Amino acid sequence: MRNETRFEPGLKDSIRRAVRELYGYDTTDAEISLQETRREFEGDVTLVVFPFIKKSGKSPEKTAQEIGTFLTSSNKQVGSFNVVKGFLNLLIDDAYWLEFFRSAVEDPAVLLDLRRHPHLFIPPGHLMVEYSSPNTNKPLHLGHIRNNLLGYSVSEILKAAGHDVRKVNLVNDRGIHICKSMLAWRDFGKGETPESSTLKGDHLVGKYYVLFDKKFKEQTEKLISGGMSREEAEKNAPIQLEIQEMLRKWEAGDVETIRLWKMMNGWVYEGFDETYRKLGVDFDKVYYESQTYLLGKKLVEEGLAKNLFFKKEDGSIWIDLSDEGYDEKLVLRGDGTSVYITQDLGTAQLRFDENPGLEKLIFVVGNEQEYHFKVLKEILRKLGRPWADGLFHLSYGMVDLPSGKMKSREGTVVDADDLIAEITDQAEMITRAQGKLDAYDTFEAKQLYHDLGMGALKYFILKVDPRKRMLFNPAESIDLNGNTGPFIQYTHARICSVLRKGSTLVRGNASGYQSLTGPEKQLLKLIHAYPEMLRNAALGLSPALAAGYSYEVAKAYNHFYHDHIVVDETAPDVSEFRIRLSRLTALVIKESLGLLGIVAPERM
């Protein structure tokens, strides 16, 4: 975690003053490198003095010594210091930590509200986050899970940092691939419905999508054995010709086709809603591609009129982006129909039109579409849209299995609903074996198993830097010990248990407590760092920072808990302080887990 802003303007200003008075020049911010003191040395913050030695003309040790002496006498936050090579370790006085503790006890908003910290404050913006973006021809899988969890968490982080955030979904509900499941159901489904089959709607539709593929393969193989080339066979399989016909009918608004489409998509949406509910994600608005795919043609005309685009002989329209390091890019087909990017140009325009003041549009989409989003942004920029710079592709890495990539055709896809069920079952087994929940009724217990299972899954996925590929091993499922969601949830439940026992001992604000033990101070420092973590997570769009933070806090609390008696009738001052410290710890754990969409249970 960055520390340079942590001890607020005070410390940096003091350093600046020290350098000016001692060596007679003004430092730049970049030269003042503050970091957390490594555990093996004594201190809280460390100043790297190498940048100053040219001006001081003295050795690193001597320079550090001089700055340290200046700081202890000019800044009362600095209690003492020591020097190791070119590193000046500063010890922040306990009084500072205790003062912070009391202000947080009085008013927890000090922790949660960035407006309370001028040096951490981010000007609030009006943002939109698009995530999930499923196809309506098959159920959600592990890849979608990462997308959904990221999109939701990033939105929560941005909201917590003070932004106005709109979460949106863009459902890919039309097109030739959607027709595949429709056709297979119509011809082979015998009227099967989610009710009659007891299959979840999205799974039922997915079943017919797979069936289509099977029939298609059978037909092409047959044609190939009849002497046709593979390419020809794939073009001429009867079922292939039929879906093309179906898509034409759909686009022409054919009543029967539309009816079938609506019915089957309806099933899918019911299925998706259930999965979204289990994942705990939601949207302020859902866009449907069937309503947006025609948008964007006006922008194409505009680009043509401005000579940014050009028309080829066959009537197709292109933009030449070779000067920007990209290729020529098609923006409209020869027959005048939209391609993916046409639509995206249109929806971007629509969103900025619909949301006056919108500053940033964040697309949570896998990194295989990086090229697409670069091109999209570049085109909009060339079209003179001032908001084009506000487009941001939050490009996340794929989720790999031990066997390699997930391939739907090879049946190695990990289904989202199955995974959620398995993890929840596992959480239930382990929790029951612990036998700490006798007071819970069935409903509460079920809810808890779900919260724990999802805690494990969400933490596992979100703790990894979004940009990186990650590996998920379903066979080992998910650990519940160590650096995991349930470990942090457990710590929260543990604190709640302590608080239930000790709440009557708390009356004042522990003002009698004067000196901190090591573990107490460590915990307090981490609590103190919450706003800074929030700021960094928001600026970096990184749930991983919130995950890492919550883990650090949980570890520090368990250490503290192991070494100290919290509730002690015979030492009311100490108990009062430690109970209040526990309360603040529970608060930052609950908040940081909340940023990840993870519930912090009171018992487990």
Next chain:
RNA sequence: GGUCCCGUAGCUCAACCGGAUAGAGCAACUGCCUUCUAAGCAGUAGGUUGUGGGUUCGACUCCCGCCGGGAUCACCA
């Protein structure tokens, strides 16, 4: 082939803008429940940060070459 991303302990991941002896968890091994939740705590062991150069007081981090892996470059989305 062009462009981009990745390579850290047996495994999964950290390491802030270039800072000190590269950190956690899992797996392995040792201890700790008569005391507030042992889903815990403490410890041992595990590394030439893919590789070779360069820049720097200082490189996992920046630059160049190589090796290995991935993505992308559709009148698909």
